[in-house]
Amino acid sequence: MKRLVLICALVLLCSACYPKNQHATQDTLSQKNKATALLESIETGNPTPVSYINPEKYIQHNLMVKDGLAGFGELLKQLPEGSAKVNVVRAFQDEKYVFTHTEYDIFGPKIGFDIFKFENGKIVEHWDNLQVAAGPSPNGHSMIDGATVITDRALTDENKALVCSFVQDILRDGKMERLTSYFDDDNYIQHNPNIGDGLSGLGKALEAMSKAGIVMKYDRIHTVLGEGNFVLTVSEGSFAGKPTAFYDLFRVENGKIAEHWDVIETIAAPHDRKNNNGKF
Template sequence: MILNNQNELVLKAKAVLESLESGNPKAITNYIHPDQYVQHNLALSNGRAAMLGALDHLKEIGTKVSIKRILADGDYVALHSEYDFFGPKIGFDIFRFENGLIVEHWDNLQDRVEKTPSHHTMIDGPVMIKDIDKTDANKVVVKSYVENILLGKNPDLLTSYFAGDQYIQHSPHIADGLSGLGAALQGLKAKNIEFQYTQVHQVIGQGDFVLTASEGLFDGEPTAFYDLFRVEDGKIAEHWDVIEAILPVEKRKNSNSRF
């Protein structure tokens, strides 16, 4: 029963996202709550009407959406997608459901980088979810990593989260391996670029994939960090991310929290 319900939520979330390309309002009208839709994208007005009102313009400018990965975790569905929206971008969207309707949305969007140090793209790699029975354990591993390493609670544990230097990296400015991560962090430090996570807000997982949504600072700007991890045999094996600056208050179109 739970699995069937999750499949239904996945189909609804997928349909809503794909409507941004098609311009067809049916999915938004049918699957988003008419009165209780909380929008955390600060560039959009609150409520369902803002999404419906944007459809014609999105279709006019040729918006494209290609969904690569979908995670379902309780009432949450997270999607990892490639967009063509004022240029090629990579994005994460998170929808929260109540009684079968979407009542809340978060997202993060970043320009796609074509040439990366790892020679992987920002979105390629495995898409099939495995190890469903390890979902809870994998969420514990990833949350621990984000808190101890990225938030800096216990950085000495870094190597314990990886199987040696075997680490596939899709972040656009970091090479493969734990060594690549270390080199990137040293490079930021040498340039006096501040890179700091301050709080993890969401941990959404299914099987071997776990997505975290965190806030922090990048080069002095308040920033949203979305990190997707693939866990294999209790170790972090692969990583994708999307980093987006948080709009300043004077540019926001709603008063909700970014997280």
């Protein structure tokens, strides 16, 4: 029943049937709160957060979902009643963008990053990356545990530049001689389920991948977003020969990378896509 109510709300919005002043109080909410509420509504069925989306301009970059509000509504219809679980673990804002780190149970347990673009207080565009939940890591970390407190907001730009340089130098260009300059010795917490903590854990993982003939390649950084000590990069490349989207979240401490989470998703082939907006 909750999902039916939410779907009905979507239909009303798509038909432009809401009075302009019906959700006037929504403007008192932050962009971060709006994005979080929208994600949580997938589980709760609360129809109000749907009004945070611009019904006349909603561009969808999840390639498995049709464009616009109609696509969002169609996705909800596919979910078995009461099956969806949504736990937003982290939420950040970088000017007109909000990005979240979320634990899902939608057609099975998944970990995801979502990015929402706002214009005039409304969500107008959405990107995401999803991966089947796995782990724990060799050191016992899950894909979503760890630090959540945002600090050093005054250092946002500096931290974004540091992380961007790391992804360019190490992950894209393979300049491994610069690796140690980005870390405080071996003090580095890793949440990738296949990699241990520290530079030593990273080295072992890369060696194992090389022996197995698995190549991970970053070709292009599309987006760098941050709030304080947290920075998210969105990159395009390949993993094991398949076109891949890499979403990497870093926590910076004292000018060094201290913690890392990621979600890796194979990019759907053109004939499998339900919209033509592109992954990035």
